[in-house]
Amino acid sequence: MPDILLTPKLAERLRLAFDDDRDAETFFLRLERYGPELLDSLREVYLERADGLLERLLEIMLQAYHTRPADLKRLDEARLLSPDWLQSSRMVGYVAYTDRFAGTLCGVQDHVDYLEGLGVTYLHLMPLLRPREGENDGGYAVADYRSVRPDLGSMDDLSGLARDLRGRGISLVLDLVLNHVAREHEWAERARAGEDQYRDYFHFFSDRGLPDAYEATLPEVFPDFAPGNFTWDEHAGEGGSGGWVWTTFNTYQWDLNWGNPDVLTEFVDIILNLANRGVEVFRLDAIAFIWKRLGTSSQNQPEVHHLTRALRAAARIVAPAVAFKAEAIVAPGDLIHYLGTGTHHGRVSDMAYHNSLMVQLWSTLASRDTRLMEQALRAFPPKPTNTTWGLYVRCHDDIGWAISDADAARVGIGGPAHRHFLSDFYSGEFMGAFARGLVFQFNPVTGDRRISGSAASLAGLETALESGDETLISLAVERLLLLHTVILGFGGIPLLYMGDELALTNDYSYADTPEHAADNRWVHRPRMDWALAEDVQAHPDTPAGRVNAGLRHRIAVRKGLPHLHASIESHVIASPDPRVLMLRRDHPLGTLLELYNFSEERVVLPAYSLRGHLGEDARDALSGSAFHLTRPTLTLDPYRALWLTAAEVNT
Known part of the structure; x- marks a missing residue:
């Protein structure tokens, strides 16, 4: 019994909540193991409110534990016996938008054979919880965490898909947006209606005094179409008057106030509810931004790691089969903290994106010089051995040239000049470049230009196919396979972005959809070409067929090579x-x-x-x-x- 956490009265009340002694023993053993981590983190963030908060969380956790389906409880026990399941060389990820991959969740279920045949053991379906209508940042403006986007299906469909995937050895991965909600979310609506309880869920300001003070050190995420970090709302002030609300990403995405413990309790409940639906990995979206501090960038603050550790500990007590992946696109010195350092070592997120490797892959492909990549990779401190990297050639987002000036200087090049070269090269402006990409979010102050484009187009296949030159086509195919071979062999979970296995090139039809036209990242978010997926099996000598066959072979080799276990650096x-x-x-x-x-x-x-x-x-x-x-x-x-x-x- 974890006496250090519970008063005798609370312990007895918890014990009485169980009809089965074995269930009770399981819950209390986990509470004894992870409860101290949970309480320590709560005390670091919420101080004297922590003990009362723990009692509230235990009620949520008990309810989730009692309602957790039997097959998921069995998965919990299996994962406790194989805690390195995410690190196995058998893990291969696939990332897709549900509607663009198969229309609906039931449609995805109809294509599980395809995923299994490809060797996939980890399926990340891009944001599918109900977003606001209209513009919604690709689904990251969530209006309801407890329902699915209506055109994709229902929560029961989600549970059914998760169950089917689980039976095939494929883990379902979902986005959990932690930093903000849509302004149409119930919490925001009730805050705008003047309910004090929900006003405390957000950051409101009656005038520009504090917002201007914060802005002095805050970067802009989308300077082109969402400049600044605060938005005027006519109902955001006291008594329903106007005021300013913190909106880091877009005017319709309201940042949450994690200094309010009610926000934490809401997300523990949300996580456990989705875990009981069969979600096995949560991608913690915009995790770096959740804690605000004046005079800083309000990213990577220490409280972020305490809060993540608290969420993980709560999940471990109820659903130890669940893992967390940090979406923290930050510098290596900051990134390692999302996997855990010091007292947090190995106790924060189980996985993080290796954004630097992705950037260096494209940088090296353009320069034909690996010395900058060598320098950047050497700068990474060792990660905890119980964690893993998410490794990718491309993703749904743009490529930002996160090239350190210090790393560049150590190999004798200028950081700004190299970033300028990469933007020119991948937008096709550089003489002789094979790439075909689009500039995204040009910043005239810094000169920074991010790049959109599919892996195949950036690697030169689009240009080569237009030329009809077989030599150029072969070189582009080999580039694509090289990039994927690196992520398959680096040590972590390789994440294949939907369509890359078919060498899909840029989809310029995005401009015909009004809600996508202003965001050219949709150029590399094509619809799945199922006809091509069938054709590559029958015609393996086509460019798409060669990429597909090459990837399948490399995946099979990876799965049989224990040297690629992610505990090894x-x-x-x-x-x-x-x-x-x-x-x-x-x-x-x-x-x-x-x-x-x-x-x-x-x-x-x-x-x-x-x-x-x-x-x-x-x-x-x-x-x-x-x-x-x-x-x-x-x-x-x-x-x-x-x-x-x-x-x-x-x-």
Whole structure:
């Protein structure tokens, strides 16, 4: 019994809530394990209110525990026996918009065979909880966390899909928007109606005094179409008069006041409700922004990590099968805290996006020089061994050139100049560039330009197909496969963005849809081409077929390679040629050495540079080829990747 957490009276009341002694013992054992983490974090954020808040949360948690379906309770026990399930080399993710992939949730259910055949074990369906009508930031302006977008189906459909996926060994992943809600959300409507309880859910200001003080240090997320961080609302002031409300992203997305413990209790209830529907991983959207502090950027504040740890601990007590993924697109020094450092080590999010790797992949592809990537990857501190990275070539968002000036200077280039080059290259303005992308959110003050575009178009396939040049087409196919081979081999969960497995190019028809026309990120959010998905199986020699077959082969190899367990770090090895990235992974079964040629040229490497890592004989897991490193050199074809192990490991 966790006496340190509970008074005898509360402990007895909790015990009486159970009819089954075994159920009670399970709940109290988990409370004993995770309760101290929960209470410690509550005390850090809410001080003297923490003990009363814990009692309120326990009522929510008890209700969720009692109503958790039996098959999910069984999954909880299985996950407790395999706590490294997210780190397995068998994990492969797929990211899609429900409507663009299959129309509805029932439509997704009809295509589970396709996902299973591709090797997917983790399905992230982009925002599907009911958003505001009209413009809604791609679904991230949530109007109701307890219902599904009507055109996609119902909550029962969501539960049915989750159950079917679970039966195929596929985990359902959903977005949980934590920083803000739509201004049409019930909480915001009741706040605008003057209810004090709900006014405290938001940040309201009667004049521009404090907003201007905050603005002095706040960045702008969308300077083109949502400048500033505060919006005037005619009902936001006291007594229904006008006032200013904090709106980091868009005027219709109202930031929540996490300093109010009622907001935390709401989200614990929401998380556990969705977990009982079968959601296994929550993508914590805009997590970096949830705590506000004057004189700062109001990002990455210490309270963010205490709050995430509290949410995770509450989920662990009721539904330990559930995991958290931090959507924190921040600098490496800030990012590591979302996986946990110090007393939070390994106790915050279970997974975070490796945004830097994505940026460096495209940077290196353009420059044909891996030295900046080497420098950036070396800057990452080791992550907790019980956590994992989410690794991606592309996602639903734009690419922001998060190139550190310090990293650039260490390899002898200028950060601003390199970022300018990348924007020119991927928008097609640079002479000889193979890429076909669009500039998103040009900032005239800083000169920064972000880029939209599908992976295939950015890698040159769109341009190559228009030219009809088979050599250029082959090079574009090899670029796409190289990029995906890196994320499959880096150590984490590779996340395939819908359509990339079919090499879908830019969809310029987005401009014909009024609510999408102003946001060119929809150019890389195409509808699934099911006819092409069938055709690539029958015609594997087409460009799309070659990409599809190549990805399927690499996924199969990954699943059989224990060296790719995410508890193992990938370490950058100094490369004898700047066109080649070398990564080393030291697994108990032996060393895995990965080589990636980021150029369209054949590269000859001295064999001695590999011999010290692998010995005299090596085998490439991707091709099955043997390499005798006693020979003077090893040749890498254009965009070739090798996953080398010592030959004796596999005999």
